[in-house]
Amino acid sequence: MEYKAVIFDLDGVICHTDKYHYQAWKKISDELGIYFDEKINNLLRGVSRMQSFEIILKTYSGNMAYEEKERYIDKKNRYYRELLINLSEKDVNEDVRYTLEQIRKRGIKMAIGSSSRNAKFILERIGLKDYFDAVSDGTNISHSKPDPEVFIKASQFLGVLPHECIVVEDAKAGIQAAVAGGMDCAAIGDAAGSGLATYDLERLSDLLQWVI
Ligand code: B16
Numbered sequence: 289m290e291y292k293a294v295i296f297d298l299d300g301v302i303c304h305t306d307k308y309h310y311q312a313w314k315k316i317s318d319e320l321g322i323y324f325d326e327k328i329n330n331l332l333r334g335v336s337r338m339q340s341f342e343i344i345l346k347t348y349s350g351n352m353a354y355e356e357k358e359r360y361i362d363k364k365n366r367y368y369r370e371l372l373i374n375l376s377e378k379d380v381n382e383d384v385r386y387t388l389e390q391i392r393k394r395g396i397k398m399a400i401g402s403s404s405r406n407a408k409f410i411l412e413r414i415g416l417k418d419y420f421d422a423v424s425d426g427t428n429i430s431h432s433k434p435d436p437e438v439f440i441k442a443s444q445f446l447g448v449l450p451h452e453c454i455v456v457e458d459a460k461a462g463i464q465a466a467v468a469g470g471m472d473c474a475a476i477g478d479a480a481g482s483g484l485a486t487y488d489l490e491r492l493s494d495l496l497q498w499v500i
């Protein structure tokens with residue numbers, strides 16, 4: 289298959305912000321007296337902020353109104369944004385940088401397809417603000433992954449058809465979204481080996497054998 293475009297997930301593919309999500313959610317969980325650990329944090333990959341909070345609240349015995357939930361997720365985001373200040377160009381590793389440069393040289397379009405409403409801020413922090421041909425993120429969708437909306441929008445922004453794209457994802461919800469959108473998908477990190485993706489990658493540059 290000749291791909292016209294690559295759509296990259298951001299968190300867990302281009303850079304890693306799990307530890308900042310963890311620290312911010314841990315503060316909220318501690319405030320509410322809810323148990324929270326790295327294992328629960330891993331379940332939050334690729335899913336929206338509110339859905340993440342719903343997962344955390346599964347062991348919460350009290351009742352919480354929607355407005356209160358919104359206040360907590362806003363607070364979590366303030367903690368998270370403070371931590372994101374620590375991000376810099378050094379958070380993009382050599383393999384990621386090399387892969388992006390090679391794809392650019394091959395004339396293939398590139399987009400970001402992220403559930404995050406902080407995607408543009410993260411891209412700015414890691415020095416890739418103007419690098420991609422399009423950015424589709426949590427600010428332009430109504431349905432989060434595993435719904436394909438974020439990737440379909442990315443393909444529309446790029447002016448290519450869904451089946452001409454390959455998505456790179458680190459989360460099961462993201463792979464399901466790509467498949468639901470009729471796109472091939474390469475899985476990396478925890479998502480690799482799930483059997484759901486078209487290809488499994490050990491490192492991002494493994495992608496270059498299929499994107500030619
Ligand atoms: P925010 P991705 C996702 O980004 C994260 O993996 C997920 O953990 C987070 O809950 C979601 O963004 C929403 O993020 O709170 O910043 O809007 O992997 O889709 O790039």
Ligand code: MG
Binds near residue numbers: 297298334462
């Ligand atoms: Mg991700």
